[in-house]
Amino acid sequence: MSLFWIVIRQLAEIEAMATSKKVITKEEWEKKLNDVKIMKEDMNKLVMNFLVTEGYVDAAEKFRMESGTEHIDLATITDRMAVKKAVQCGNVEDAIEKVNDLNPEILDTNPQLFFHLQQQRLIELIRNGKVEEALEFAQEELAPRGEENQSFLEELERTVSLLAFEDVSNCPVGELLDISQRLKTASEVNAAILTSQSHEKDPKLPSLLKMLIWAQNQLDEKAAYPHINDLSTATLEDPAI
């Protein structure tokens, strides 16, 4: 039986248990779990939701063919993934053009996102040692953002200060040059595109797992029962007595 089934049944059972306090053996528990009905279609949708939100295009397509679960137009996932990839590779300009082709409203209505993309452009210019260009860019493109919106000024100053350091990788704001910064920006763009397409920007699966852990914590006050402690294996462990 798949781990997924187990997790979901566990969750459903705990919710039912919440009213009585006692000790339940693994045997009893497993018996109760077996009585919980979960629909396969619901699980398939959860999986598809995960694949689509995270952008696993090929996997999503294959899953559709094999399970018959529907999903949104894959072309939009592909477009979105192209944008995300461009940012992750540091091709911010390319990413901006792609976003604008996908939906010109996104950057026009998300000043914070636009600022972060411009900021990333500046970071890439500095990373490539193009100091002159970076200075010009900072003056012409980033400074106006700060003027238009005061809340960007602090971050702007941090980013521009990169230009002041000889050894950029060792300076106080050096983390801006990390790949993690690119990933952060990429994530932000991804979320904005998903929202504009009216999809939830977070997949459902993590919420489900969080709910399980929370529900187990709640039930701990009232009963001793088999826990799932390792989410990746979903093994039922004996109740502590």
Place this chain on the structure above:
Amino acid sequence: MPASASVSSSSSHHRASPDLLVRLGSTDPEVKLRALREVKNQIIGNRTKKLSFLKLGAVPAVAAALDAAQSELLIQSAAALGSFACGFDAGVRAVLDAGAFPNLISLLSYPDDKVVDAGARSLRMIYQSKLAPKYDFLQVENMEFLLSLLSSENEPFTGLGASIIIHSCQTDIEQNTLCHAGVLKKLINLLEGSLSQRDGSLESLATIMKDNPEAASKFVSESGRALSSVIDLTKDRYPRTRLLASMCLIVIRNTSPCHLQDIGIKTKLVYLLLELLDDPGQVGEEASFVFSSLITQKEDLQKLAFKANALDKLHNQLLNYSSHPRRFQGILLVLADLCSNLESCRSKFLSLKALKLVTNALTNDNADVRAAACICLRSVSRSIKNLSAGHFTNEVIVIPLVRLLHDPCTSVQVAALGAIGNIVVDFTTHKSTFVKCGGLKLLVQLSKSMDPTMRLKALWALKNLTFLADNTCKEGILLELTTPLLSSLICDPEASVQVQALALVRNLVDGCINSVEYAFAENDIILDAIGRQLQSASKAEIGIQGMYVLGNIASGNEFHKDAVMHQLIPQVNDGDCSFIVKFLRSNDSQLRTAAIWAIINLTFPSSPGASSRVIKLRNAGIVSQIKTMVNDPSVDVKLRVRTALGQFMAFSDGSA
């Protein structure tokens, strides 16, 4: 400039190259397309670039591309125009001036979906601005088109439909037309749609139902789900949706007193809005205005908000957001609403030391903030306890307030007048701070304003200034105001101004006996003006104030009493009945009371000329009129009638 077709160009962040306009006008579609994309990609998200391209004259050049037959050109042109219009009024103006509007509309029926979407998006951007052309809902084809937009599966279409409603639906006729055409049903369906559809629908519904009880009822009865769908959306995960949903519910409850009145929903809304105020962005900013609309003039909601510790939260916000003008304005206005009726709120406000923050706002750069600070002060200064304790009459507050009477912005002046009106009622006889810093002079100046609201508020403040003032103060006021001006204000074209002027005179003659003399200054012109206005009084309130003035004067000596008689019963009359008879017959019990009281003072038995005055009153039919009022429905009136009749009896010669 790289000539390759790859759009990634390292120099595209440079200033618009001078040949851009040329390339936009090129007959070569490839060149034109690249130029359009360049403009589009530079301006999206970038207000500064939008402005500079605008100045270059790029908009007409871009709009011209809408004549083309190629999809790609149309898409890029529409997208660029939409971006110019996005949140940027100068851009909207330029797009409309370039004549692009009809061309964008025609894109909506183009065979290529992408073109259609691009057109719809652009139009939606335009409709988010006040500058968009007004949509005439009363024309049948227009309504049909709107309905088709709202029924579409396509998001840009429904978005456009919603923005048209939000922009153009203003009068109740328009609201009713939309309801009768079945728009409500479509909007209710959209409540189950995507994020932008839900938001658009909520805002449209609020627009249609605003101040229109019929529309609100129609919405609620349209479907069993209608109201509950909106209530559910107050729990949505997106803050903006929660805000719009609460706004919608508030519109319904304010417009239609039979819906959403239970304590549950009231509490829910209060807590929701308090939570939304925490949002650091646009949502938090708008939340304060929505909160105002919930609690304004509603004491029960103000109480709930107080219990939910709204004042603590708002005080914190005052500290954190003083440099965000619109937000600051919103917070000040909510505080004004919260403290408008409840002393508990005002006390809490003052105990949190929020007064200093509000006083600082009086000198803010932004006019709206200054006005809001005044409005807030007006509410808080309604606290008689604190007013008497002098918390509002120190220089720290009075001086900046008085300065605002000079403010270049009229709304600030009017708001300042409102606050000053309260503050000068300080129950001490000095009021010197105010007068010393030039406040009196300014009030008098403003009472001569062309703007009737300004005159009214200035006079109101002057009236309050005169309340319980000592003689020195009263003389100072009259000297500054001048008798001729006061008389002309008594005869002001606006009835409400007349009322305040008369009330001012009433305050002037109130007090010690000498005060009565003020009404006789400069050959009785004030008294004559009063007599004249009472002849032609258009509102009961004028009569009430005027009669109290005359009543006060009639409590003076013989000379004073005779002067009042002269006003009541002019020598030359040809059977015209005195205005006082009209007043005695009035439906307004306060007016009847004021009139009788004046008669009582005139016929006070111990005064020497009383008997001759009674005869005159009898001849004018006033005594017989009073006799008919023995069983007046108002207790106040009845008691005074009895007193008056008692006094008449003392002079009776046996005849009726």
